[in-house]
Amino acid sequence: MEISIESRNVSRTFKTGRNSETGGILKALDDVSIGIRRGELFGLLGPNGAGKTTLIKIFCTLLLPTKGSAYVSGHDVVKEADSVRRIISMISGGETPGYGLLTVAENLWFFSQLYGIRGDIAKSRVKELLGAVSLSDQEKTRMNRLSSGMRQRLNVARGFMNDPEVLFLDEPTLGLDVISAKQIRGYVRNWVNTHPEKTVLLTTHYMAEADELCDRVGIIHEGRIVACDSPSNLKAMIRNRKVFQFQVAGAGDHAKLNAVKGVVGLSWTHRIESDVSTLKVVLSDDAAVSEVESSLKASGSRILSTETPEPTLEDVFIHLVGKGLE
Amino acid sequence: MNRITLSGDLERNLRTIMARTYVRIVGAFREPSWLIWDTVLPIINLSAYVYVYKVMNAPPEFTGFVILGGAMIAFWLNVLWDMAAQFYWEKETGNLEPFLIAPISRMAMLMGMAIGGVFNTTIRASGILLAGVFIFHVTFHISDPVAALLAFGLTITSLYSLGMVFASLFLMYGREVWHMSHLFQEPIYFLSGFYFPVKFLPFWLQVLASAIPVTFGLDAIRKILILGAGLQDVSVNIVALAFFSLVLFLMARWALRYMEDMGRREGRLTLRWQ
Numbered sequence: 116m117e118i119s120i121e122s123r124n125v126s127r128t129f130k131t132g133r134n135s136e137t138g139g140i141l142k143a144l145d146d147v148s149i150g151i152r153r154g155e156l157f158g159l160l161g162p163n164g165a166g167k168t169t170l171i172k173i174f175c176t177l178l179l180p181t182k183g184s185a186y187v188s189g190h191d192v193v194k195e196a197d198s199v200r201r202i203i204s205m206i207s208g209g210e211t212p213g214y215g216l217l218t219v220a221e222n223l224w225f226f227s228q229l230y231g232i233r234g235d236i237a238k239s240r241v242k243e244l245l246g247a248v249s250l251s252d253q254e255k256t257r258m259n260r261l262s263s264g265m266r267q268r269l270n271v272a273r274g275f276m277n278d279p280e281v282l283f284l285d286e287p288t289l290g291l292d293v294i295s296a297k298q299i300r301g302y303v304r305n306w307v308n309t310h311p312e313k314t315v316l317l318t319t320h321y322m323a324e325a326d327e328l329c330d331r332v333g334i335i336h337e338g339r340i341v342a343c344d345s346p347s348n349l350k351a352m353i354r355n356r357k358v359f360q361f362q363v364a365g366a367g368d369h370a371k372l373n374a375v376k377g378v379v380g381l382s383w384t385h386r387i388e389s390d391v392s393t394l395k396v397v398l399s400d401d402a403a404v405s406e407v408e409s410s411l412k413a414s415g416s417r418i419l420s421t422e423t424p425e426p427t428l429e430d431v432f433i434h435l436v437g438k439g440l441e
Numbered sequence: 442m443n444r445i446t447l448s449g450d451l452e453r454n455l456r457t458i459m460a461r462t463y464v465r466i467v468g469a470f471r472e473p474s475w476l477i478w479d480t481v482l483p484i485i486n487l488s489a490y491v492y493v494y495k496v497m498n499a500p501p502e503f504t505g506f507v508i509l510g511g512a513m514i515a516f517w518l519n520v521l522w523d524m525a526a527q528f529y530w531e532k533e534t535g536n537l538e539p540f541l542i543a544p545i546s547r548m549a550m551l552m553g554m555a556i557g558g559v560f561n562t563t564i565r566a567s568g569i570l571l572a573g574v575f576i577f578h579v580t581f582h583i584s585d586p587v588a589a590l591l592a593f594g595l596t597i598t599s600l601y602s603l604g605m606v607f608a609s610l611f612l613m614y615g616r617e618v619w620h621m622s623h624l625f626q627e628p629i630y631f632l633s634g635f636y637f638p639v640k641f642l643p644f645w646l647q648v649l650a651s652a653i654p655v656t657f658g659l660d661a662i663r664k665i666l667i668l669g670a671g672l673q674d675v676s677v678n679i680v681a682l683a684f685f686s687l688v689l690f691l692m693a694r695w696a697l698r699y700m701e702d703m704g705r706r707e708g709r710l711t712l713r714w715q
Contacts, residue, residue, distance in 0.1 A: 200543060230544070
């Protein structure tokens, strides 16, 4: 199978100033090697600051790698940036590029011109894409009169205007409402299914999004790829592990659970208004659960419920990294 | 695989120029209030100079010099604050990333901005000239329209090429370069002789002023439109302006590439709030 997006031992560092805790150098990517096949929808999953956007910016020719090399459709992103730019597009979630005084349709037409698209083709593509992101009725509305969610959907449409061979989606559903996010995910999946020659690299920290959309997922943590496989294979990695979910009342020191024998990884969320925490604990075996329960009680928490849910990508992340994405 | 062709590149860049020009012109006319403020306020400022010359019993052509200087200031301000800072604003609004990953020349984007800027500023400058004619009874000679158009066209080309050089600095350093714009504004008002002929400056200041393209442009335009000079009379100015246009255009091309490469290397290309 032909490789469409590839990085070979890519590292990227940034200068952060002399007084910083990192000694003035931040290592955003550390020896990252991935190969994404043509026609694949590949997800890069990791928390904020893991290096996802840095890697995308390198592939999109916005940033040079400090070490290593990267290729898009065989073109070196450093030496053949112009060739890469002809075949790619990028959509960054939360961004709303365009001009407020132009209408929705005019903005899309504007971006189509950067790719030399003829007027009649641009016009029909604008109509098609506005339909895809449910903005047909806003075609003649000025961009500065759209809601932020609408502007984000317009940004998604913009990313498809040049019908790219390789599409980079950087947290594309960030900040979108549930329905809009689902609609965007559906459009992306359908686009890849109906265009088997297209390749998509999606970064996200939404586990469900990666699980639902991606053919394969790479898990990135502190600039390193710690696992890479299909969502089902990744989840199979922890089939011998036990995942327990506890609802507990009282804000004990949950981090202490990491010291309990048999605990492989742990994450939790706490709801201040109800003083209830939801803990996910990945255990090496069932026997450790009683130790965990004892530790919770000892720290002053009251166990409200215990469940053993089906493993998710989040559990895989906890298993690999030792903590959750949040 | 996409084939790279010259005609494809050319068409894409021409379409980019057209699209960016469209944004500038259409955008301006959807918020037309600037027409009033950008025309009326400069006239008040220029009036002060006109009355100073009247009080001093200066020759009547000085009123024309001031009005023409005021019209050309509009272009200088457009270059300094809109054209130069273009990439800074695009960065802040999230437009720069889509521009930079598009297969277009950065010059094409800036040329679209320049054409739109020249169009809008010409309206403003025309307002100032009309005020000069109707309020201060300035008489303009258009005995050699070719010379006038050549001098104006080359002045604008060199000015906006200088704007592209500045734009490359904004691309790399963002807001830090605001200071440079402030630094350039007043000294160039003074040295280019926007409000008075440069020949009244000491010789060493005239030499310094000759490094600024607008000095030659304004001098030529004044000679043609106020003193009735022809192409031969301003040939030195025309040659100097052509030289400035070429050098600054090439410098802008080099500077944009250099700054973009440096930005990619240092990770500052799309860094905001800097």
